[in-house]
Amino acid sequence: MPTYYKYTQLYNFARQVFKKIGCSDEHAEQAADVLISADLRGIDSHGMARLAGYVKQWEIKRLNPTPNIKVVHETPSTAVIDGDAGLGLVVAPTAMQIAIEKAQKVGTGWVAIKNSGHFGIAGYHAMMPLRYDMVGMTMTNASSLVTPTFSLDKLLGTNPIAVAVPTEKYPPFVADLATSAVAYGKMQILQRQGKEAPLGLVQNEQGQPSHNPHEPKIGGALLPLGSDRVHSSHKGYALGAIVDILSGVLPGANYGPWVPPFATAGNTSERTPPVGEGTGHFVGAMRIDAFRPAQDFKQSMDHWISTFKEAKAVEGKEVLIPGEPERNAHIERLITGIPVLPAVVESLEKLAQQFDLEWLENNKAQATSMQ
Numbered sequence: 001m002p003t004y005y006k007y008t009q010l011y012n013f014a015r016q017v018f019k020k021i022g023c024s025d026e027h028a029e030q031a032a033d034v035l036i037s038a039d040l041r042g043i044d045s046h047g048m049a050r051l052a053g054y055v056k057q058w059e060i061k062r063l064n065p066t067p068n069i070k071v072v073h074e075t076p077s078t079a080v081i082d083g084d085a086g087l088g089l090v091v092a093p094t095a096m097q098i099a100i101e102k103a104q105k106v107g108t109g110w111v112a113i114k115n116s117g118h119f120g121i122a123g124y125h126a127m128m129p130l131r132y133d134m135v136g137m138t139m140t141n142a143s144s145l146v147t148p149t150f151s152l153d154k155l156l157g158t159n160p161i162a163v164a165v166p167t168e169k170y171p172p173f174v175a176d177l178a179t180s181a182v183a184y185g186k187m188q189i190l191q192r193q194g195k196e197a198p199l200g201l202v203q204n205e206q207g208q209p210s211h212n213p214h215e216p217k218i219g220g221a222l223l224p225l226g227s228d229r230v231h232s233s234h235k236g237y238a239l240g241a242i243v244d245i246l247s248g249v250l251p252g253a254n255y256g257p258w259v260p261p262f263a264t265a266g267n268t269s270e271r272t273p274p275v276g277e278g279t280g281h282f283v284g285a286m287r288i289d290a291f292r293p294a295q296d297f298k299q300s301m302d303h304w305i306s307t308f309k310e311a312k313a314v315e316g317k318e319v320l321i322p323g324e325p326e327r328n329a330h331i332e333r334l335i336t337g338i339p340v341l342p343a344v345v346e347s348l349e350k351l352a353q354q355f356d357l358e359w360l361e362n363n364k365a366q367a368t369s370m371q
């Protein structure tokens with residue numbers, strides 16, 4: 001059974017932990033905001049559940065809490081950023097801010113990032129340009145846990161893509177998804193719950209279908225989006241490869257199996273020597289009015305959304321717009337609080353002890369009253 005916490009409690013706890021590892025106030029707030037947005041949006045795989053993983057990165061000296069994030073190459077519409085081994089949770093929003101400023105000046109901004117780390121949910125960064133009437137796009141490579149179609153080798157990360165599009169009266173369109181059949185974080189949730197994985201998400205060491213959510217740690221792997229060749233895993237493989245090339249090869253970050261493992265990832269071995277610097281991301285912002293008056297576009301987007309919402313649904317189901325489930329979770333969790341599984345509570349309790357924070361003791365009572 002999960003325990004429910006107010007998002008402000010979790011946000012403050014995460015912020016304090018980031019400060020304890022040496023982050024500035026500004027960086028700690030930014031990093032905590034990305035994590036808590038994941039939990040609020042119902043993406044339990046990438047919120048507070050990952051906090052201990054970022055601390056672990058710092059403990060093994062893979063994370064610089066005081067990075068000098070700088071532009072190392074640029075044109076009016078593009079830049080390459082060196083994240084100085086900082087938290088991806090901070091480096092990616094910094095890069096997106098630069099992309100937005102470029103788009104404000106010349107219509108679009110594209111920023112490739114090297115020497116960064118795990119950036120949390122791609123959707124957070126992709127949504128940043130929305131308030132400027134811009135389309136946002138984000139992607140990142142990640143620890144290699146995914147096989148290319150027909151392979152036994154884990155050469156790709158779960159490499160997510162997110163695209164956020166502004167609207168007039170409807171909530172924005174926000175597609176935010178791993179290019180693997182499932183994000184590894186969802187396997188971690190099954191591991192915490194002691195549950196099996198449905199077939200089609202992982203394969204075992206021999207490349208056979210498996211129900212074991214631990215497979216990526218014991219010689220097996222995650223499958224690309226599509227699961228197998230018959231069901232179009234070659235397209236998931238291609239999408240994951242595109243993300244890896246733009247995020248890794250383009251800026252000079254590591255790519256493929258050289259992407260450094262995130263501390264809690266299934267694949268813990270690091271392939272050396274590296275072929276680039278750290279983990280890579282790619283972000284972009286496109287000003288709508290560089291193409292068409294923003295108001296016209298947003299009205300058409302509303303029409304697009306209403307058309308899809310009105311589509312005839314199969315019995316007992318509803319057609320959803322990408323971003324809708326997360327927005328519904330956000331509204332609900334502001335009221336109910338955020339459910340945290342026992343294994344995650346335990347990891348947070350350990351952090352509280354490690355950093356001499358009193359958070360969990362104080363909040364258990366309040367948490368109970370929210371259920």
Ligand SMILES: NC(=O)c1ccc[n+]([C@@H]2O[C@H](COP(=O)([O-])OP(=O)(O)OC[C@H]3O[C@@H](n4cnc5c(N)ncnc54)[C@H](O)[C@@H]3O)[C@@H](O)[C@H]2O)c1
Pocket residue numbers: 043045046118119120121122123140141142143158159160161162174175176177178179182183184185186319320321322323324325326
């Ligand atoms: N930082 C990293 O290295 C990394 C790697 C992989 C994934 N992630 C993050 O993990 C999170 C989860 O990814 P995932 O692939 O498990 O997500 P998912 O499989 O839950 O898919 C989510 C997307 O599908 C949409 N969606 C869900 N149901 C829908 C429906 N019925 N109709 C229309 N759209 C629907 C959602 O709105 C969302 O855009 C994402 O936020 C992603 O960015 C991060």
Ligand SMILES: O=C(O)C[C@H](O)C(=O)O
Pocket residue numbers: 045142143158178182183184185186262264265266
């Ligand atoms: O956990 C990782 O290494 C990548 C990502 O966050 C995922 O959940 O797939």
